[in-house]
Amino acid sequence: MTPEEILPEPLLEAIRGRAAGYDRDNTFFFEDLEELTAAGYLNLFVPASDGGLGLGLEAAAQCQRRLATAAPATALAINMHLVWTGVAHVLAARGDYSLGFVLQEAAHGEIFAFGNSEAGNDSVLFDSKTAAVPLPGGAYSFTGTKIFTSLSPAWTRLGIFGKDGQAREGEGELVHGFITREAAGYAILDDWNTLGMRASQSNTTVLDGAEVPAERIFRKLPVGPNADPLIFAIFACFETLLAAVYTGIGERALNLGVEAVKRRTSFKNAGRSYAQDPDIRWKIAEAAMAMDNLYPQLLTVSRDVDALVEHGPQWFPKLVGLKVNATETARRVVDMAIRVSGGSSYFRGSELERLYRDVLAGMFHPSDNESAHNTVANAWLGPLED
Structure with missing residues (x-):
């Protein structure tokens, strides 16, 4: 399918028509999300065998380019869901199925968000200011603050990571996992009042002992750059x-x-x-x-x-x-x-x-x-x- 078929002109114009109001009122794009979900847009990377569109990164990027011509803030926030489903797709194409559950859950309507960014952390993915504390049975507890958490009003799965400072003989280990909307130990602040990209509602997320069960921990990596x-x-x-x-x-x-x-x-x-x-x-x-x-x-x-x-x-x-x-x-x-x-x-x-x-x-x-x-x-x- 082409971007024009996935995002037909009537849908694109409806989204464009709401963008100014979302921006003016500093509100989330609920109507856009509902219509994009109904159009199957959130399943760009989900295999066709699971009811998705089965696209790759090239096609998804062209779709996002088209969506952004109508509503940049909507497109930017949708990016965060597509990043995780895209990561699962890119890994699977290389024989790594560790995030297969992401594509499966996306096919059933779950919305993924990206909760990795931290204020002052210029190491990005190679270190973390969030503490990841191991719990019995392989679970972890996360405590820290994540910024620019797009899709805050709507996500049902939030990808997070933190550092277990005691692991690897004290050198530390970066632990990646997902929490669900129903999990305890986190709070979403109502603090998104910005110059632009207002409809993305990328609020701050405070993790205060948020627990990720063992089956939701999908990577443990050394601190610093690595080839994983x-x-x-x-x-x-x-x-x-x-x-x-x-x-x-x-x-x-x-x-x-x-x-x-x-x-x-x-x-x-x-x-x-x-x-x-x-x-x-x-x-x-x-x-x-x-x-x-x-x-x-x-x-x-x-x-x-x-x-x-x-x-x-x-x-x-x-x-x-x-x-x-x-x-x-x-x-x-x-x-x-x-x-x-x-x-x-x-x-x-x-x-x-x-x-x-x-x-x-x-x-x-x-x-x-x-x-x-x-x-x-x-x-x-x-x-x-x-």
């Missing part, structure tokens, strides 16, 4: 799907800018269309060329993940490079669209005004610019010498 397939799968899905969302934002902004330029006329030049102004035309061309550079990068990286292409140590530079290129390109294109659209785009309620606020969130997602450049430099030049 789980790490690759998370990075591949997280960075690629993020890039897809911001590519969609840039695409929509470019189209809005073109529409505005064709619509606007110059009083000074006797009603001549701004589409005939050489400076305006240059700006539109610059934005279009930037987007034309981004589209094939998103396509190639996602396609290579699906095709099991082995890029070796260059995989992580490719993934973080895609994310940074997408978020920075989208930001520049939104800025351009506002510049050529005139002062009306500066008013609250303008779609470009909302996109301007939404696109700024791109700088906060991992990997940030500094971390990404360090990753790429290490791949090409080797690590810094002591």
